[in-house]
Amino acid sequence: MTILVTGATGGYGSAALEELKTLVPQDEIFALARSEEKAATLREKGFQVRIASYDDSESLEQAFTGVDRLLFVSGSEVGSRKPQHQHIIDAAKKTGVSYIAYTSFNKADTSTSPLAAEHAYTEAAIIESGISHTFLRNNWYLENELPLIQTALKTGKFVHAGGEGKAGWTLRSELAKLGARAVSGKFDFPAVLEVGNPLMTYQQLAAAVASATGTELEVVDADVATASQFLQDNAGMPQKVADMVAGSQSIVKSGSLAVEPSDIEKYLGRPFLTVEESVQQLLEK
Missing domain, CATH: 3.40.50.720 (NAD(P)-binding Rossmann-like Domain)
Structure with missing residues (x-):
């Protein structure tokens, strides 16, 4: 093979x-x-x-x-x-x-x-x-939110444009491990898998970040322009990049990622790392 x-x-x-x-x-x-x-x-x-x-x-x-x-x-x-x-x-x-x-x-x-x-x-x-x-x-990479997380830890404010939208944030490396198992031929995979962690809102993501880091965060639900400006002002991010990061949060807000995952443990052999564990791992890199 x-x-x-x-x-x-x-x-x-x-x-x-x-x-x-x-x-x-x-x-x-x-x-x-x-x-x-x-x-x-x-x-x-x-x-x-x-x-x-x-x-x-x-x-x-x-x-x-x-x-x-x-x-x-x-x-x-x-x-x-x-x-x-x-x-x-x-x-x-x-x-x-x-x-x-x-x-x-x-x-x-x-x-x-x-x-x-x-x-x-x-x-x-x-x-x-x-x-x-x-x-x-695959649902949303947690890595997509790294600029948001880092800026929140720097300022104490978790400013996002995701509204009440939900996503199943997961580390890229965790998704890749599932992909490796699928292609290995060692396991019986179905034709379709909806892949991700249990769904959560940005408010819940902020709570996971706070728990993982021991940092108190104020959560601010903003529009894309405000979230982008916050990144520009506090992360030194160019407008084009900040607009892209904040704009991607509107994808979560749209509800298109609010898809309940399949039974990942059945195919990965364990659950994905939790979002709190994933935040810790992401910040250690």
């Missing part, structure tokens, strides 16, 4: 590789990188590397040759994913990949969130390909 992880130099892909080598022999694992330069660190860690770009069908076909199972980490370029992902699926079908675990979005096939459309397209294309699969419909 051979397994290939795409996006292997990113946070999710690299964490998945480390977990995978605890589950299967390392000589069965391949990592996909866009260039030899990016591949260097992976090679130093003993991984076999194949070079390809999501934009280059021919390179993907070469990279997937001889691969049985694929951990398909979605592309990072929102707006470009449909053609890129189609290249990957076409190459997987052409080279005889037997299984794909794909990092998707909660309720991708029915969600009205703008973020869901490219994932819905990809899920449909994988189904059409006839390749056996698991859609890992």
Whole structure:
């Protein structure tokens, strides 16, 4: 059996590789990188590397040759994913990949969130390909909230634009461990998993941060412009970046991430780290 992880130099892909080598022999694992330069660190860690770009069908076909199972980490370029992902699926079908675990979005096939459309397209294309699969419909990375958390700890004010929206915040590395188990072939995974921690509001997230750090925090429910300005003023963040961070909180506010998770313990072998534990781990890095 051979397994290939795409996006292997990113946070999710690299964490998945480390977990995978605890589950299967390392000589069965391949990592996909866009260039030899990016591949260097992976090679130093003993991984076999194949070079390809999501934009280059021919390179993907070469990279997937001889691969049985694929951990398909979605592309990072929102707006470009449909053609890129189609290249990957076409190459997987052409080279005889037997299984794909794909990092998707909660309720991708029915969600009205703008973020869901490219994932819905990809899920449909994988189904059409006839390749056996698991859609890992991941909720919100806790890492997305790191600027908010750090600024709150600095100022004593947890200023957010998420309203009463809920999310299942989870560390990227925890999600990657689940992905590694799915693609390993050692466990029986379903075709679809709604993935994340139990849902909570930003008010509850702030309480978890306060508990994890022993810091008293004042929670301020603001609009996007106010939350962005707070980051600019107190974290020295450029407006464009602050607008993006605060704007992402409106995705939570919309309710599109308020999706109850599947039974994660059944597939991971344990529950995800709690949000409080995850905050502690995130701040230690």
